[in-house]
Amino acid sequence: MKSFKRKAKIYLPLLMVGAVIGLLFTNCSKQGFDAAVAEIQKGDDPFLGYAWHINNTGQSVFATSGSGVVGFDLNMLKAWTSGLSGSGLKIVVSDDGIQDAHEDLKDNFLYGVSINYHLSTPTGANNAPPNSVDDNHGTAVAGLIAAVGGNGVGTKGIAYKSKLIAYNLLSSNVAQLDERIGQQVTGGYDIYNMSWGSSQNNLPVPVAVWGTSLVAGVTNGRAGKGSIYVKSAGNDFIVKCHNSTTTYCVGNANFDPDNNMPYTLMTGALNSMGEVASYSSPGANLWVSSFGGEFGDDYPAMITTDRSGCSAGYAQTLNSGKVEFERGSDGNSKCNYTTTFNGTSAAAPVLAGAIALILEANPNLTWRDVKYILAKTAVQVSPNMSNVTRHPFYNYPGDASKNVRLPTGAIWENAWVTNAAGFKFHNWFGFGRVNVDAAVALARNYSSPYTAGPSVIGFLMNSSPSPNAIPDYDAAGISSTLSVGTSLRIEAVQVQINISHNNIADLGIELISPSGTKSMIVNMRNSLTGIAGFDNDIFLSNAFFHERSNGTWTLKVYDGASNDITGTLNSWGVKIIGTP
Known part of the structure; x- marks a missing residue:
């Protein structure tokens, strides 16, 4: 790229x-x-x-x-x-x-x-x-x-x-x-x-x-x-x-x-x-x-x-x-x-x-x-992949400085998730590998599930989350909820996050739908080293595709580094694009 x-x-x-x-x-x-x-x-x-x-x-080309x-x-x-x-x-x-x-x-x-x-x-x-x-x-x-x-x-x-x-x-x-x-x-x-x-x-x-x-x-x-x-x-x-x-x-x-x-x-x-x-x-x-x-x-x-x-x-x-x-x-x-x-x-x-x-x-x-x-x-790739329980840099070959340990009980990445609408999703693959012949066959005999234009909910915000203190190096983290009353068949979810923290590279953020589907939005121990806070930054998740939007949404925030830095979840919200 x-x-x-x-x-x-x-x-x-x-x-x-x-x-x-x-x-x-x-x-x-x-x-x-x-x-x-x-x-x-x-x-x-x-x-x-x-x-x-x-x-x-099985060709190797010139490899x-x-x-x-x-x-x-x-x-x-x-x-x-x-x-x-x-x-x-x-x-x-x-x-x-x-x-x-x-x-x-x-x-x-x-x-x-x-x-x-x-x-x-x-x-x-x-x-x-x-x-x-x-x-x-x-x-x-x-x-x-x-x-x-x-x-x-x-x-x-x-x-x-x-x-x-x-x-x-x-x-x-x-x-x-x-x-x-x-x-x-x-x-x-x-x-x-x-x-x-x-x-x-x-x-x-x-x-x-x-x-x-x-x-x-x-x-x-x-x-x-x-x-x-x-x-x-x-x-x-x-x-x-x-x-x-x-x-x-x-x-x-x-x-x-x-x-x-x-x-x-x-x-x-x-x-x-x-x-x-x-x-x-x-x-x-x-x-x-x-x-x-x-x-x-x-x-x-x-x-x-x-x-x-x-x-x-x-x-x-x-x-x-x-x-x-x-x-x-x-x-x-x-x-x-x-x-x-x-x-x-x-x-x-x-x-x-x-x-x-x-x-x-x-x-x-x-x-x-x-x-x-x-x-x-789409076709699943590595369908048996389990939760990634260790950071990719744990015991990185030849570089002891990259022996990154997560808190006990924490995971770095979710396994394949099957959401409530039956769609399988993984952060490394999306819905999976492109399958042209199957897609063409479906396109030729297609009945669209979309009978109306997309509708939008939000941003619905939780501006006073409680608890809001993010404990240091803790797999449990904190959880905050908000309620969505409108029922849409979800096509995409955006989440807006405001967090005060001296080093947001420590943090992992997970969004959970009313149906219980988990989407890892930000991985712990990420590349944002030294950046102080998420300032109403917006992220996108496709993991909830075609689930219903109404019910209780949960945001979890984890701290994955043992450096005695604590932070505060100030506010968060979701914007949902979907079909009535």
């Missing part, structure tokens, strides 16, 4: 933390890879066999230490063979520009409607190409969505006949002004991909125009059916602690205020080995998980388009990485493709392409229908 802090765009490293989250890898033979190439090859796209996210038969798990992919081949290709869908890539002249993108680029912030009149530009040697990200994102199929070169996007539009907010020397952030979701097009966000070790001030633009888009886009907004959850499972240059903590997708709106589809990343990707940010705001891979040298990453030529992009002759393909070998003589692209940056466009197939199967779907279909058909 390409990242920025409002005014200054930065790159953040995707740190390999497989030892922390316990990835299990398997081996596969070259024969398995060759079989994958033969099976998936359609038309004449020579690199399509590397696309394990489309058809995983040296591990390969894929057969069948752990999008489950989408029936959609393709039935004729779905993304035809007629228009997809905006908000990023650092797209090389529209790329051999595998040019026939799917829609000219004259881009936003190019390097022009005096940005809107309606003919195109929005990369501006500098650093602007490689958007071209890779675009290929996962809509690399042209059957054209004799490269690979094949999931929605390989959809049309691409570029908004280059992240391009070099573009000021990321609030107004421009709001513009990323305007235009009324079908799908928007945003593989970007803020670092998840602080709590930036929310951009008001972002929220109002999203509401306008889901209200008016696609002739009133609502545009679909896909966003990366983040690559900050491990992130530098707040105001530290050397110490690492665990991030949370909810710490980016652009991620707390119910109008976006937040996606985490999976690898080819059947697990959550090592970098993928957890959070109660995830919707589903798509595919982002690992790093391409040890374990497979993603095949996609790269800026043309061996002196630009991720694949270059002078590349110092282990993968020869990235230096112009193994058929990539022009360095026009890369097999090392990864991250939730990749998971988002993979999901965007999948949604294009779903919308092509049923163009009448609203944005809420799309969310419902994805949640209903």
